[in-house]
Amino acid sequence: METFYFILITTIKTAIYFGILMLHVAYATYAERKIIGHIQLRLGPMVVGPHGLLQPIADVIKLIFKEDIIPSNVDRKIFTIAPLISLTAALSTFAVIPVSQNWFISDINVGILYVLGIAGIGTYGIIFAGWSSNSKYAFLGGLRSAAQMISYEVALAMSLVGVILMAESFNLTEIVNKQLEYSYGMFLFPQFLGYFVFIVAMLAETNRVPFDLPEAETELVAGYFVEYSGIRFSLFYLAEYLAMFCMSALATICFWGGWTVPPFLLKIFPFLGMIPGVVWFLLKVYFHMFLFFWLRGTLPRYRYDQLMAIGWKVLIPLALLNIVLTSLIKYYS
Amino acid sequence: MHPESTKELLINMGPQHPATHGVLRLILEVEGELIKKCVPYIGYLHRGVEKLSEDLTYVQVLPLTDRLDYLSSMINNVGFCIAVEKLMGINVPERAKFIRTIMSEVARICSHLVWIATHALDIGAMTVFLYAMRDREKLLELFELVTGARLTVSYPRVGGVRCDINQEFLDELHKFIEEFPKKVEEYETLIDRNRVWLKRTKGVGVITAEEAINWGLTGPTLRGSGVYYDVRKFFPYDAYDKVDFEVPIGKNGDIYDRYKCRMLEFRQSAKIIKQCIEKLPEGSILAEDAPKIRMPASPLKIDKNDIQFEIYIEDKSTEDFIKKFTEVYASVEAPRGELGFYIVCDDSAKPYRMRVRAPSFVHAGVLPRLCEGALIADVIANIGSIDIVLGECDR
Numbered sequence A: 001m002e003t004f005y006f007i008l009i010t011t012i013k014t015a016i017y018f019g020i021l022m023l024h025v026a027y028a029t030y031a032e033r034k035i036i037g038h039i040q041l042r043l044g045p046m047v048v049g050p051h052g053l054l055q056p057i058a059d060v061i062k063l064i065f066k067e068d069i070i071p072s073n074v075d076r077k078i079f080t081i082a083p084l085i086s087l088t089a090a091l092s093t094f095a096v097i098p099v100s101q102n103w104f105i106s107d108i109n110v111g112i113l114y115v116l117g118i119a120g121i122g123t124y125g126i127i128f129a130g131w132s133s134n135s136k137y138a139f140l141g142g143l144r145s146a147a148q149m150i151s152y153e154v155a156l157a158m159s160l161v162g163v164i165l166m167a168e169s170f171n172l173t174e175i176v177n178k179q180l181e182y183s184y185g186m187f188l189f190p191q192f193l194g195y196f197v198f199i200v201a202m203l204a205e206t207n208r209v210p211f212d213l214p215e216a217e218t219e220l221v222a223g224y225f226v227e228y229s230g231i232r233f234s235l236f237y238l239a240e241y242l243a244m245f246c247m248s249a250l251a252t253i254c255f256w257g258g259w260t261v262p263p264f265l266l267k268i269f270p271f272l273g274m275i276p277g278v279v280w281f282l283l284k285v286y287f288h289m290f291l292f293f294w295l296r297g298t299l300p301r302y303r304y305d306q307l308m309a310i311g312w313k314v315l316i317p318l319a320l321l322n323i324v325l326t327s328l329i330k331y332y333s
Numbered sequence B: 001m002h003p004e005s006t007k008e009l010l011i012n013m014g015p016q017h018p019a020t021h022g023v024l025r026l027i028l029e030v031e032g033e034l035i036k037k038c039v040p041y042i043g044y045l046h047r048g049v050e051k052l053s054e055d056l057t058y059v060q061v062l063p064l065t066d067r068l069d070y071l072s073s074m075i076n077n078v079g080f081c082i083a084v085e086k087l088m089g090i091n092v093p094e095r096a097k098f099i100r101t102i103m104s105e106v107a108r109i110c111s112h113l114v115w116i117a118t119h120a121l122d123i124g125a126m127t128v129f130l131y132a133m134r135d136r137e138k139l140l141e142l143f144e145l146v147t148g149a150r151l152t153v154s155y156p157r158v159g160g161v162r163c164d165i166n167q168e169f170l171d172e173l174h175k176f177i178e179e180f181p182k183k184v185e186e187y188e189t190l191i192d193r194n195r196v197w198l199k200r201t202k203g204v205g206v207i208t209a210e211e212a213i214n215w216g217l218t219g220p221t222l223r224g225s226g227v228y229y230d231v232r233k234f235f236p237y238d239a240y241d242k243v244d245f246e247v248p249i250g251k252n253g254d255i256y257d258r259y260k261c262r263m264l265e266f267r268q269s270a271k272i273i274k275q276c277i278e279k280l281p282e283g284s285i286l287a288e289d290a291p292k293i294r295m296p297a298s299p300l301k302i303d304k305n306d307i308q309f310e311i312y313i314e315d316k317s318t319e320d321f322i323k324k325f326t327e328v329y330a331s332v333e334a335p336r337g338e339l340g341f342y343i344v345c346d347d348s349a350k351p352y353r354m355r356v357r358a359p360s361f362v363h364a365g366v367l368p369r370l371c372e373g374a375l376i377a378d379v380i381a382n383i384g385s386i387d388i389v390l391g392e393c394d395r
Helices: A002-039 A055-065 A076-096 A111-132 A136-167 A172-180 A192-205 A230-255 A263-268 A270-274 A277-298 A304-332 B049-053 B058-066 B073-088 B094-123 B126-147 B167-191 B195-201 B209-214 B219-223 B255-279 B359-371 B376-386 B390-394
Strands: B009-013 B025-031 B034-041 B327-334 B337-345 B351-357
Touching: A002 A055, A002 A076, A002 A230, A002 A277, A055 A230, A076 A111, A076 A230, A111 A136, A111 A172, A111 A230, A136 A172, A136 A192, A136 A230, A136 A304, A136 B009, A172 A230, A192 A230, A192 A277, A192 A304, A230 A277, A263 A270, A277 B126, B025 B359, B025 B376, B034 B359, B034 B376, B049 B058, B049 B351, B058 B073, B058 B351, B073 B094, B073 B327, B073 B337, B094 B126, B094 B167, B094 B195, B094 B255, B094 B376, B126 B167, B167 B255, B195 B255, B195 B376, B209 B219, B219 B255, B219 B337, B219 B359, B255 B376, B337 B359, B359 B376, B359 B390
Parallel strands: none
Antiparallel strands: B009 B025, B025 B034, B327 B337, B337 B351
């Protein structure tokens, strides 16, 4: 009986989490279009609903009812399964991400490893999509993404080692609580090197500007999903935004103290403690989301070889240096 | 074939590709991302402008030249008019010369704005695109104010210009030119010192001065390699010998230097326009001996049987002049390079042969030289930096 209740409650929790997450994703696309619109002296969506607020819903309806075209020469099985792999991987990462104290679906002891591992599986979706499309542009996009994800996953994981060393735990809730023990309340300050590496690697992991090479629309037209249409295309789109949210949440938890307010701020402004933790969490996540959008409005795109050079020659040495420094400080204090 | 032997991947880039600036088609042989061979195919926008013009009178050819380089139709018109004027020995009044110079420079700014917009977009900087389009819009409105058209203006005429400019236009233009250098700085804040931009452009697509001359490059694409050549300085036409301006030249001949040349040309164009507005003389806008065009007094309902050009053009006056020369070449400095019109004349009011020396055509030919050995992403950057318009390339 207990098992049954556990499963039931987890299912309900997951459903609620999923629903809220999807709404966030839908309105993140809206936010992106609005923010980039205003950066570029445009208004963004304005027609559907007041200030275009219903635009994401209209988009979803359109994408669902669009004809799903499968080109005749594709590898049908892999072609249909590829977007699902990407989406499932992106969704699964949220199983362990806590949004506030005791607000999570599952609290496992190796949270960080789980997130990194599952996020890595998403790459398979992209590679499969590029390979099975039987299109040269998609193929090049898939290849680029394979190389990019492999090299940047290393940097991403290494940048988090410093955090793990300081928190002495892989558990995401533990990491947040550990940050409260310091008066500055965020690992951002002692781990600024790690944070920098993480942010850059995060952009590359999620295929965003300036590292959006796998989908570079002016070179590879649309990259790995050039042959996809309708709902399958939107699944990739969804996976990309989910990955962005996931990385933003990870950055928030590992470097920005999650749902907590830094103690030194709390001392000066005690009323800040009244605001529920989830609000802080969302604010911090949306700061990172804004960073994604902001960079997209500002930066050009790197070239393939330059991307590789940055990954292997700059980010990984920096992450290693960070690990060494953190360990030394930890050892001698 | 042996099972272990490998083959280069053939990629067909274009004619429908978001970054080939129209309908350029490139066949790329790639090994990974490295380009082994690049062959450009042109002709997808061929409309036979040169052949068509053999069946039209000199005056009627003018609107066709709009359709060559549709981003700077004004300069095409001016180029054609200058060639015909040379042929007929017409002296253009001073005021018309100044007006043409102003309009040519406005067209140059317009064209360069489209170039920076698309070039930046190709490399991934989206925002520059919309900034540049915002400013181009204002200039197109100014064109509309004078000529009634935004893109295909057909404004100059053989022997002058079609209609006079008014004070409102001059005021608006002056206001724009005052603000314009700041706008250029705005684009530069986005890309000029941007590390990503520098990495994508510096040392990429290098062509030396000697090679550039051998390939027949002109315009900013040549000047980026450090060669001082500008039709406006070497063979001044219109009012260019009466204004003071510099010709920016680059040094290394890479994409960045070509970019820099055009960015500096923005400022020089603004300078030329400013001087022209100050020095604009009074007087007639059309030479007295210009071929006459009879404009219909009211909109005409054209009967298909009655579509003789005599409704519009009184071509008898033309024949008096054309015996002086049999052939003539005249060139102008278009935004893309030297745009030349070579006209062979028999004893009729129609050109026997008109040949257009289109800079885009020459520049498209140098693409393999620039791209081979580079990466796929560089192809896009190179196409942007040589700034081709396929309407002019294919004619």
